[in-house]
Amino acid sequence: MKVLFLNGPNLNLLGQRQPEIYGESTLADIESGVRSQAEGRAEIEFRQSNDEGALVTWVQEASGQTDVVVINAAGYTHTSVALRDAIAATDVPVVEIHLSNIHAREEFRQNSLIAPVCCGQICGFGTASYMLGLESALTLK
Ligand code: DQA
Numbered sequence: 001m002k003v004l005f006l007n008g009p010n011l012n013l014l015g016q017r018q019p020e021i022y023g024e025s026t027l028a029d030i031e032s033g034v035r036s037q038a039e040g041r042a043e044i045e046f047r048q049s050n051d052e053g054a055l056v057t058w059v060q061e062a063s064g065q066t067d068v069v070v071i072n073a074a075g076y077t078h079t080s081v082a083l084r085d086a087i088a089a090t091d092v093p094v095v096e097i098h099l100s101n102i103h104a105r106e107e108f109r110q111n112s113l114i115a116p117v118c119c120g121q122i123c124g125f126g127t128a129s130y131m132l133g134l135e136s137a138l139t140l141k
Contacts, residue, residue: 001041003137004066005034005130006058007048008074014099022099023126030130037131042138052076052083059086059094068137069094070130077102077112088117093140097133098123 007027010017015026025033031046038044045066049055055076062069069092076083077098087094094117101124102109115121119140122132 001138001141002043002045002066002068003038003134004058004062004069005031005044005046005133006055006069006071006073007046008055008072008076009050011072011074012048012050025127030127033127034130034134037134042134044134052080055080056082056086059083059090059092062092063090066092067141068092070097070133070137071095071114071118072097072099072130073114077114078108080113084113084117087114093137094118095133095136095140096121096123097129099126099129100124 011027014022015024027048035044047058055073059069071094073083096112096114096118102112112121120136122129122136125132
């Protein structure tokens with residue numbers, strides 16, 4: 001079982017970026033937590049990009065290479081028709097995750113363009129959203 005974690009723009013800044021909202025863990029800390037939780041259960045691949053096109057390409061390439069994609073699309077969640085189209089087109093199940101509760105934040109964050117084409121959405125649990133993302137991925141294959 002393979003799970004591919006994709007991380008969108010500015011998530012490389014976790015730890016220093018608005019810690020009151022996103023917490024103090026870095027993306028590397030989160031990755032190592034996910035890897036330990038997955039030990040003996042799933043093979044993990046973890047990627048981050050600030051580029052919309054890279055995220056689209058990774059979703060396109062996931063078919064046949066991974067069993068589930070777990071994605072924190074960050075700002076592209078609310079803007080990217082291209083990412084939504086890529087998720088709609090793939091036969092790989094995709095789980096949407098967010099550190100913060102996007103529904104309790106600014107109005108523009110409350111709409112996720114990708115939510116309707118994902119299997120489900122986990123948000124608001126901080127770094128635990130990644131762990132719950134992994135657990136949900138394990139139920140999908
Ligand atoms: C985020 C929420 C998004 O609205 C924001 O643009 C992010 C992070 C989250 O994990 O809470 O960059 O996806």
